[in-house]
Amino acid sequence: MDKFANVGWPEMLLMALIGFLLVFLVLVLLIYIMKAMGWFFTREHKAKVAASAATPHAHDHAISDQELAAAIITALKLYKSNLHDQESEMLTINRITRAYSPWNSKIHGLTQVPEKK
């Protein structure tokens, strides 16, 4: 016997509503789990940011080695990108090689024109 023989509109509406709400609930639960995970993994970083914000004088004028290196590299990059290579305008073909192969051999070629009689 069909187990849905007695199912009508009220049951279908209820099924759709409950189904949709369940999808929402499951995914909302996942949001909270992901937020908790995010909080757990970012808390150290946030604490560091907060600590550095609390002691601004220590870093105000100090430039770290990494920042100095980045500034030098950037300056060099900008400088070099403005330089142009001086290229010789003469183009010389130094060598032409044509490796032998039966495929390009004229002896074996099929380009012989037939004799006209």
Next chain:
Amino acid sequence: MSTLLQTGNFIIESLGTFVETSGFMAFFVGDGWKFLAMLGIACFLLYLAIKKQYEPLLLLPIAFGMLLTNLPGAEMYHAELFAGGHVHWDIFVDNAGLIDYLYLGVKLGIYPCLIFVGVGAMTDFGPLIANPKSFLLGAAAQLGIFATFLGAYALGFTPNECGSIGIIGGADGPTSIFLTARLAPELLGPIAIAAYSYMALVPVIQPPIMRALTTEKERKIKMSQLRQVSKTEKILFPVIIAIVISVLLPSAAPLVGCLMLGNLMKECGVVDRLSKTVQNELMNIVVIFLGISVGATATAASFLNAQTLFILVLGIVAFSFGSASGVVLAKIMNLFAKEGKKINPLIGSAGVSAVPMAARVSQTEGQKADPSNFLLMHAMGPNVAGVVGSAVAAGILLAFLG
């Protein structure tokens, strides 16, 4: 003389038998025209796959499976072996053709799950982990499934068929096949074709809906940059999701479990060979088997009827509802969001799965409004949430109706 006459008669009789048993003759006997019509449809789908490149990786094997199953006399697929939603093992070995054996992978729910392993290995859940609120947009887009579930019932489908038709709104091919093979296997052909066709038509279907539901100002909203997600978070994510969803909804465990297994292979970084295999070789092999066997279920008897037409119409309704509800929820969320934390509603439509096509549509539409706006990564959040959401919706429907 009489020997010659006998030989002549024998040859004529043999030729007559040959012609009568040939497939060509079958085209002109009884409902034979339906085979011709199905071959025409199969060729049209092949044209769409090859020339128009509509999801060719799946549409091509589906169309060719459809072609093979509708060759009169070839007997490659026997619907009666799977009648009533069960595999009739007692007569299977004696009667099964090539495609019957391949179809077992669909019937037993193996192929969709294996494809999900590959999908998981190709998906980056980073944007979703960085912005978990995206789960809400992924959930909202599942409204299309349940609205179409009711629409199908209004058109006279049984509750099981309604569930299978509704899942088209999830825009997730493997999930649609997984659920339909269990709830309404007789509709597998039309539903798979509708699901994959509409997935291919995402760039055509979604933009008008997105533009109609948003203002120019909303489309120009720039979203703040997502936070960096650590490797540990990316490794923990699939494990946590697999446990939570499978415990809450055991019926969704095969799909979600396989999706997360693939993702864990990708993120953990210690099984690169396995990750590459499931993304490429395994995925490709399964896609071939899945496509051919699903296409083969589209026999003339099951395809050429009013139901197929209804399914195609309901499919597009489901898809449109899903896209619209994602956009609307994003607008509602904006009502409660602080300035600077607002969501561009265009990413809401990416809540229907169709990874990554739906996210790309959000990006394209966002750039039309403001070329300096980059929404792709923001849209990937709801997009992958949609994959999880549609698997959860399939699990719920299976629990209700299975």
